[in-house]
Amino acid sequence: MDENNQTRKSGAVAAQAALQEIEERRLREIRRRKRRIRLAIASVVLLVLGTISTVVTLSIQTQLDFSRKADRSPDVQIAGFDGTIIKNVQGHYSQDVSLITFPKRLQGVFIAASDPGFYHHFGASLGDVTRIFSGTDFPGSTITMKVARSFFQVPDSGTVRNLEELLVALWLEARFDKDTILRSYLERTYVGSGIFGITAASRILYGVPAHEMTLHQAAVLAAAMNDPVNFNPLHFPTASAHAANIVLQEMATLKMIEPEQISALSRTVPQLAPRIREDGYSQYVIDLVMDEVARRVGYTSKDLRVVTSIDTRLQSMAEDAVSEVSRLRLKPRGADQAALLSISPDGRVRAMVGGTQYDPMSRNRAWNVRHYPGRMIKILPYYYALNENPDPAQWVPDTRKEVEGWKPVNPDRQYRGQVSLRDAFARDVNTVPVELTHKFGLDNMRDFAENIGIESPLSDDIRTVVGLDAVTLPDIARLHVLSLNGGISPDVTLINAIRSTGEGQPLLYQRVVREQEKMLTDEAMLAVNSMLAGVTDPQVRLDRPFVGFGALAGRGSDAWFAGFTADLYTVVWVGNDDKSRAPAIRPDVEVASLWRLFMLDASQGFSIRSVARGTSQRLVEQDGVTDMWKRNWIDPNPPLQNAQ
Known part of the structure; x- marks a missing residue:
């Protein structure tokens, strides 16, 4: 009797063990199936993300212009509405800024004015990221973000462009050292009055090479780079000088200069010696065209043709x-x-x-x-x-x-x-x-x-x-x-x-x-x-x-x-x-x-x-795009025809 009971118990244990093994085998198969599904999903996700990344990268690359023209500044041909040439202008674009010859103390001016934490971030600040998703126009506050923006062929705004600029900024930080990024900032950033970068600005505004600028002169340019409209030294000299004085105070706070130097370096108006060619009243048109080109196109190394709406006959x-x-x-x-x-x-x-x-x-x-x-x-x-x-x-x-x-x-x-x-x-x-x-x-x-x-x-x-x-x-x-x-x-x-x-x-x-x-x-x-x-x-x-x-x-x-x-x-x-x-x-x-x-x-x-x-x-x-000017106009003084 006892032996039979023992046998039955042994059989039950064996059966339970067999059932447990079957259940474990089933669970292992389910886990393997889930892993395969997760792996397949992950592969699909990675493939999709890779495809999206490739598409986005290619899309961004088609919008970027990394070219540089070190031998000369690009030419800008300005024409009237009918193609009549008003003037050929050499653009005011800086080329080949060298940090080897540009003193460290002057480099510090632009870092203090625009991005004191430049050497300690990876391209964007937390505030930049927040502003990007809030839809703020041109949110980038760091030097790297501003350089990234300058590489796009056509300026734009909005969340999509802001994200693209962030990606380019991160890529710049991964690909280049800080000095290369700073050089691009000093070369490509708009100063105002159609002028880009420090070498063109120092030559045109001060009549000296960039490396010979005083600290206050450099601070004037640094302030203008942050706000080229309100701190344009040609048009708002007092406001420009005041903004430059604030930059010098920031340098003292960052221990780039001694506090007692501030009063000696500060000025009420900038030290200007403009080197701008004058072309009579029409120079007002030329200046506005160059400023508009800077706003519409940004920094470029390519020669441009600008068709204005000006009627050269009426302008004269x-x-x-x-x-x-x-x-x-x-x-x-x-x-x-x-x-x-x-x-x-x-x-x-x-x-x-x-x-x-x-x-x-x-x-x-x-x-x-x-x-x-x-x-x-x-x-x-x-x-x-x-x-x-x-x-x-x-x-x-x-x-x-x-x-x-x-x-x-x-x-x-x-x-x-x-x-x-x-x-x-x-x-x-x-x-x-x-x-x-x-x-x-x-x-x-x-x-x-x-x-x-x-x-x-x-x-x-x-x-x-x-x-x-x-x-x-x-x-x-x-x-x-x-x-x-x-x-x-x-x-x-x-x-x-x-x-x-x-x-x-x-x-x-x-x-x-x-x-x-x-x-x-x-x-x-x-x-x-x-x-x-x-x-x-x-x-x-x-x-x-x-x-x-x-x-x-x-x-x-x-x-x-x-x-x-x-x-x-x-x-x-x-x-x-x-x-x-x-x-x-x-x-x-x-x-x-x-x-x-x-x-x-x-x-x-x-x-x-x-x-x-x-x-x-x-x-x-009118269709909203075509310039319909003079469609019904008859020249009151037509050119004389040669007698037959």
């Missing part, structure tokens, strides 16, 4: 008109400066004169200098009102009452109680634009101005609608040309296209019209043209329908005249750089004479059309 007329009227009528009456900007209704610049004489240390008064606008900007609330009710005869209050803490005063100090929009604009009253702004809301009006394209900041003071805040000529042009461009605010641009020279070279930039919201209704446009017809000074005459009016602003420091035909808008500013008054200058006389002299000549060859008819005809023809 504008230069002659500014020179003649300034010499005979403006300077004798106390106004030393004048600026002219002429655009076609689609926003392309056809002529531009930035001052009565070219000075490399003066900013372009026709482009980025702000002037008090006065009546030039008062049309803004009228636009808004006519969008709501397109009747220029509608009545509005004309009374002197306090609005948002300010009591407007009319220029003639007369108040009629009620007045039509048309009469209010013709009389240049202050009460009506303020009343309209109060009615519709100042915030709405400022948003409206921004949507139209006024880029200069407008304050939250209701007086901004009567000219409290200074604006640029392009701001005024975008505002006035609305009714000429189908109610859409155009991009005011100078460049049509940029490409590398040589057969088969890629197009680097092409002007394309952005889709924009219509800012004026069709009914409002008709009302605006009707209203403007009543303000045109009868003493100013052309041989065709036109609109034109003047303004005196800034307590007499800024005089304007602006107007348009069916084909051309032109705005003229007259005044002094120090904002001193020129009381003898009258907008409707001296300034109007400059506007009229130019417009009379510039309009020749265009068919005589009403403003409204020209607008509707043009909007049907």
Whole structure:
């Protein structure tokens, strides 16, 4: 009995062991199967990642330009809208910066200004990575990230480009030593005024080789590399010098220089000795082209061809008109400066004169200098009102009452109680634009101005609608040309296209019209043209329908005249750089004479059309890319044909 029990127990144990072995075998098979599946998945993932990495790498590589031209700076051929050569310019690009001859103390200036931790990171900071995924434009703060950005053939922004720049920065750190990366930074970084890198900048701005710069001169360039717009030493010398002084203080903090050296090295203005060739008034066009090329293309070693929208015939007329009227009528009456900007209704610049004489240390008064606008900007609330009710005869209050803490005063100090929009604009009253702004809301009006394209900041003071805040000529042009461009605010641009020279070279930039919201209704446009017809000074005459009016602003420091035909808008500013008054200058006389002299000549060859008819005809023809200028123009002075 016991023996049988023992046998049964032994059999049960054996069976259990067999079952356990079978179960373990099954589990091992499952684990092996799972491992094979995981291995297969991992292989697929690695294959996909490898493929993506290869595609991304190849994609990035096609966007990069590592070429260098050590023998000379690239040439830039600048042409008018029709291909007529304006000028061949040698670009201001640094070549072959050598850290062997460039002193360590000067190298330290740029490291202190841009990336004190340069020798201790692997290409990007934690802040860079955070900003990349937050969608910030141009987030790279390290020298390596900035160098990576400079290698892309066409500047861009956005999360995808930021990630690409991060990958290139990491690759640069893995492939090259820190000195090579620093050399590229000193060679390729934009300084402003179309200048790239320290060797070109030191030669052009200081007249000395880079290795002979003082610490403060190097600090000026280092500050400009961080902000080439606001710290451009030619245009903002005081701000530039102050920024350089801060760089020197940072060097002392990093123990690169002794603290007691700061006061001896600091300056209130940079030590400049500009070496820029002057080419008369058209140099303002050349300078702006070079600055725009730097913004659109960045550093390059390739020769470029830039097709602008400039009409060389109109440019010559504008230069002659500014020179003649300034010499005979403006300077004798106390106004030393004048600026002219002429655009076609689609926003392309056809002529531009930035001052009565070219000075490399003066900013372009026709482009980025702000002037008090006065009546030039008062049309803004009228636009808004006519969008709501397109009747220029509608009545509005004309009374002197306090609005948002300010009591407007009319220029003639007369108040009629009620007045039509048309009469209010013709009389240049202050009460009506303020009343309209109060009615519709100042915030709405400022948003409206921004949507139209006024880029200069407008304050939250209701007086901004009567000219409290200074604006640029392009701001005024975008505002006035609305009714000429189908109610859409155009991009005011100078460049049509940029490409590398040589057969088969890629197009680097092409002007394309952005889709924009219509800012004026069709009914409002008709009302605006009707209203403007009543303000045109009868003493100013052309041989065709036109609109034109003047303004005196800034307590007499800024005089304007602006107007348009069916084909051309032109705005003229007259005044002094120090904002001193020129009381003898009258907008409707001296300034109007400059506007009229130019417009009379510039309009020749265009068919005589009403403003409204020209607008509707043009909007049907334009495609947003092709420059349609002079499509219906007939040369009034054709070249003589040889007699047969």
